[in-house]
Amino acid sequence: MSRSARVDAPLNDGLVPAHIPVVAEADVVVVGAGPGGFAAALQAARMGARVVLIERFDMPGGVHTCGLQGAANEGVGGIHTELMRRFDAKGYIHVATEKELPGWAGNPLSHYERQMKPGTPFRRASFSPEGAGCEMALMLKEAGVETMYATGFVDAIVERAAGRDNIITAIIVHDAEGLRAVRGKIFIDGTGTAELAARAGAPYASGGGGQPAGADWDGVERPIPGGLLWIMSGVDFAQTLRHQETARDPALSKLIAEAQAAGDIPPGLYRPRMNGKNVYGEAYIGHPTLDFSPMLAPNTFIVWQNVPYEWALRMDVSASDAATARRELRGFIDAEARFLKKYVPGFAGATLMDVGRFVGIRDGRHPVGEHVFTLEDAREGREFRDAISKPMTKTFFWDGYRKHRFTVPFGCFLPKNVENLLLTGASLSFEYETIFMVMRNFPWCAQTGEIAGYAAGRCIEQGVSPKGFEWREAYF
Ligand SMILES: Cc1cc2nc3c(=O)[nH]c(=O)nc-3n(C[C@H](O)[C@H](O)[C@H](O)COP(=O)(O)OP(=O)(O)OC[C@H]3O[C@@H](n4cnc5c(N)ncnc54)[C@H](O)[C@@H]3O)c2cc1C
Structure with a gap:
């Protein structure tokens, strides 16, 4: 990481404070319903997991619906392609x-x-943010995801013990009834700014990095x-x-x-x-x-x-x-x-x-995961045993617009210090130089969300935590 990592102290010893009622329990709890959190919740629910999805606004889609960023792309496979087709079928895409x-x-x-x-x-091609939000909400409903809209994630309740990673036992949320808690086995950070990872004690590098090397920026x-x-x-x-x-x-x-x-x-x-x-x-x-x-x-x-x-x-x-x-x-x-x-x-x-309902953050916290994806990984086209997809080719704005062919390992989804948390979307463990403009667009966030949801679904089936899960083959 080009920036030094910091760690925030997590809340307490794994117990929900007595004055906060537990209102839901799930196999998988997803915080944030942007493209990453949405696809994660949908995929895990489609695999049979009980899923609760927390979202502070009134619809899923994050920057791309609540934030009015309706750029429609060619489908890249999986849930992303399904979304583009469904938006089109409903007449929500204008070209x-x-x-x-x-x-x-x-x-x-x-x-x-x-x-x-x-x-x-x-x-x-652009999609109607409001139309897209309606369609995404419908898809979550069809899959049986328990969506808690107008609900803000406040903090993580973490069990700590010497010699092992933190375990998130529950999260505290705020809604019309005040502070409440949601318990879960596996948690997924879809906040777009790694807020859940930070609250759970995962190390992260702050956002706000510099401009591309070699650019004429007068210092x-x-x-x-x-x-x-x-x-x-x-x-x-x-x-x-x-x-x-x-x-x-x-x-x-x-x-x-x-x-x-x-x-x-x-x-x-x-x-x-x-x-x-x-x-x-x-x-x-x-x-x-x-x-x-x-x-x-x-x-x-x-x-x-x-x-x-x-x-x-x-x-x-x-x-x-x-x-x-x-x-x-x-x-x-x-x-x-x-x-x-x-x-x-x-x-x-x-x-x-x-x-837009919110000011989108392009460069927020970057959690430090079991693997931190670097520009060198891309430049050298490193192959990983736990690659999440077949090699892909992308243009790296931060590297003189060069094209690199590379794979991304599942280790980027696993924050250090936390046992039962998966990362998605813009909150993956990626260096600043690789995430900006290259790996944080709608299609990629939907893909990584689907992968996090798939991993969570498999973990529930196998009774293991994300850190104990062995990623075997490319998903995309
Ligand atoms: C201004 C702007 C323009 C962009 N333009 C493009 C573009 O043209 N094309 C493109 O493909 N990408 C674009 N991007 C990038 C892309 O939109 C993001 O990288 C992508 O949306 C990230 O997806 P995500 O699911 O990780 O997070 P987000 O889309 O940020 O979604 C996060 C969700 O989590 C929710 N959330 C966060 N914190 C909490 C909390 N405490 N409690 C409850 N809910 C919470 C938010 O309300 C939101 O719905 C743009 C980004 C910005 C900011």
């Missing part, structure tokens, strides 16, 4: 092409297609911030395009400058700053203008609002930074929507439709 959005490819306002040559054909560390997505509907993009061309203002810089001069754009909206330097630059996210992706339906766009660095980096471990980010981003979104309507042709009749 935008150059016919619907002429001038979109190569447009500086486009989040995904701005690097393309103008005029290039493109196909951008300022530029970690990857979280983001809050929102939706604007009723946009006449043809008018915006005409303005970009006739006013020779492709990135709308002239309009932004005009609005800034009139005091209509708050400081930090388009160029978050850290240490007095401009950040983000041209790389990956948050190019210093509007950031759009087509979404959901014609004339409806998802808009990206990244979190300024002042509060972006420790949102998973600092309550005050998390609260500030949420408060300030609402203000930014309101200002951006008003700017669009007042200044930008094509937006006069547009409406701020929706704001």
